[in-house]
Amino acid sequence: MLHIKNALNFESFFHVLFQDSKIELDELVMERISQSFDFLKEFSENKIIYGVNTGFGPMAQYRIKDKDRKQLQYNLIRSHASGMGKPMEPLYVKALMLARLNTLALGKSGIHPSAVLIMQELINKNITPVIYEHGGVGASGDLVQLAHLALVLIGEGEVFYKGKRRNTSEVFSEENILPIKVELREGLALMNGTSAMTGIGIVNVIYAQRLLNWSIFCSAAINEIVEAYDDHLSEELNSSKLHVGQQKVAAKMRDHLKDSQLTRDRNEHLYSGKNPEKDYFKEKVQEYYSLRCVPQVLGPVYDTIDYTRNILIEEVNSANDNPIIDVTRQQVYHGGNFHGDYVALEMDKLKLVITKLSMLAERQLNYLLNNKLNNILPPFVNLGKLGLNFGMQGAQFSAVSTSAENQMLSTSMYIHSIPNNNDNQDIVSMGTNAANTTKTVINNAFEVLAVEVVTIIQALRHLEFNGKLSSKTKLKVEIFKEIIPEIKEDFPLSATLEAVKDYIKENDAYRVGS
Template sequence: MLTLKGRLGIEDFYQIIFKEESILINNNVLSTVENSFDFLKKFSENKVIYGVNTGFGPMAQYKIKDSERIQLQYNLIRSHASGTGNLIPPTYVKAAMLARLNTLCLGHSGVHISVIALMTSLINKNITPIIYEHGGVGASGDLVQLAHIALVLIGEGEVMYKGERRNTPEVFKIENLTPISIALREGLALINGTSVMTGIGLINTINARKLLNWMICCSAAINEIVQAYDDHLSHELNQSKKHLGQRKIAKTMRDHLKDSTLTRKREHHLYHPNNDVTIFEEKVQEYYSLRCVPQILGPVLDTLNNVEKILIEEVNSANDNPIVDVENEHVYHGGNFHGDYVSLEMDKLKMVVTKMSMLAERQLNYLLNPHLNNILPPFVNLGTLGLNFGMQGVQFTATSTTAENQMLSNPMYVHSIPNNNDNQDIVSMGTNAANITKKVIENTFEVIAIEAITIVQAIEYLKVQDKISSKTKKMYDDIRKLVPPISDKDEPMYPYVNSVKNFILNSELEIDNHSQVN
């Protein structure tokens, strides 16, 4: 059981979403929420407060009668629950709920404490509202997607419950849950914020870190397979550049390879008299996809760390409108719901993840093309050349998936379209950015899964299981449990690729030391 005290860290997020740790709200936090509600209720008497006694958006010029204030909030929720397209998976919805809950717990939203209680119960019971990918423009926050969460909180709409899509009233009856009753401005407070894009974004950062760790592992293993010289990973070479990410990637690869007997020292082979040599039979330097891994993955790591920092700041921010300030006894109107911070970071993240998929695809091509590696058969075919096909088929999948990533990497951040009668005249498209980044990450798991299978095939062909590093051997053993040697019996590859993809996706992440790239 984790106690929420008003600030979520990435470790808390990981435990709650991926380890299904239950949550409890700290009593001081509950008091803060109650004080915020009580203050706003009293402060809003005889004042014009947006979303309490006015319409919404460009309709804010219309004053709402006191007798219609509560109906206004219900109307807002129901009218904006208008998403379409694919369903957002339950894990990502739970992340959005957690992000929204944490924001409301800051005490700047003026919601009734019943909202906190019900959201906590839904998270703990893994009851997740049905939310669609399409709908949010990310500038009065995730209005449409969050409205679907709010719809469930008032006892309407649909949820995912024990793997089934069910009507909310049925599930509430089973679990003995009571819908919230709108007390003041709960409708606006629930839907006016960046919590969906932020929740999805935080899962994206965690999954991207898993990808990076596997990309490092695959890159180190290929250096072993081709018996590369190790000085491109040396402390001295990489320390001569100031970038922290590059240095960390190089160190992680050195640690990975420390007990390998396959990588070579340049001074043992090339740093001696060679006056009688005209042409060197072996490569003096490897291709860039092997030699420049620290320089390629270093920016990925640095970007990932910064994305995570920004998203943790966002999830711990008040991101609706207006903002209730109990301490100064005031209510401030502005635009904290605007999702530009998240949108920009998601665009950065999908670019660097796409670059990882490109690196994986090039390394894969290197292994499959005998004219490049000079040590493996075409397509790492362990069967009869011409009769069997080895890894030929899956290369098409990796290539097409990488190409899709390249297309999806175009930014959403600069694709603003005015709407809402031009009230929202410049928007973030942050929800779209987070969802597209999610797709790019899912694609990259597929490409790296194909590369990992191919690496294991290459180790099988070269019979170097007893020479590779212990970390590469662990990868070899893990993949081999899922995929047998593909030799003289061709068979459908998609079950193997999906199996390895799921294995990588569900692999453990040493979250406590995440910034060090475990």
């Protein structure tokens, strides 16, 4: 059980999203929310408060009569539940709900307490609103996506429950859930924030971290396959450059390879003074960049993931709607905390580095498949009859085409503002688009790494290193051999590649027990 009292951290999201931990709102949280609601109700009686007794956006100049205030909130929710495209996957919707719940729990939104209680219940029972990917421009918050959340909270719309898409009213009836009580600004408070882009972004970061670890794993294993010199991973070399990410990646690879009998010490070979060649060295003095420069390539990936994680946690623990209700100062502040530029920029940065990670994997894959480069493996790591069989030749096309798609998708959304809403929203973040595109890039990268993993297993089967592999490589090789059959006779590889992709997406390369 996750007890929500103050700020959530990244581990809290992981436990709820990936380990199905239940949540419980602390009494202090409910007290904050109630105080905020009570204060706003009294404060707004003789004042003009945006979204309480005014219209919305460019229609804020219109005053709303007291008798129409509640209807105003229902109208806002229903009119903006206009998303299109594919429904968001339940995991990402759950992240969205937890992000929104946490923001409302700060007590700066003036929302009725019933809203957070029902959200707590939906999260704990894995009832996820049907929310569409397309619609939000990420400036007056994720209005469209969050409107679909609000639609469910008032007992309308649709939800996914126990694997089925159903009417909200039916599920609420079965589970004895009462819709929220609309009083002051429940529609606006639910919709006016960055919780869709932030929730998606948090899941993106979790998967990006797994991708990074699998890329480090593959890079280390390939260093074993080619019996590379180990000084490019040395602490001495990598500490001479001051970037934390580079040093961390190199350290992880050293730890992975610490008991390998395959990587070599340059002192025992090229520095031994026993090199009879006078004009030409058959053996490579240095490896290709995709093997030798892994800390320098993946270092920025490490640093970007780390920085993005911090920005997202700052955002999710911030009041990001409008106006902001300040009970302590007895004031209501109008502004633009709903603007998603912080998240949009981080999603663009994240998809850039994940695209680079997929490019590194594709180049490492190419090295393994091209016998003229590696000089130790058959063409396309073909364990069958050359000419008659094809090995990994067909799978390489999938990896190359997917890498190319990632390169195209890495165009920035952060700078693609389009004015809308009668030019009230004249500069927007496109943060939800950025988060969804990053989600696609991450999923694509898992596909590229799946091809690389299968090829590594093929290569290790061919080389038969007989116990010389590092223990970390050996552990995962045994798991993958259960998933990946030996590829001698040709057969369709799609199912095998998909199974490997599923495994690496749902398991971390370096987490105990995975």
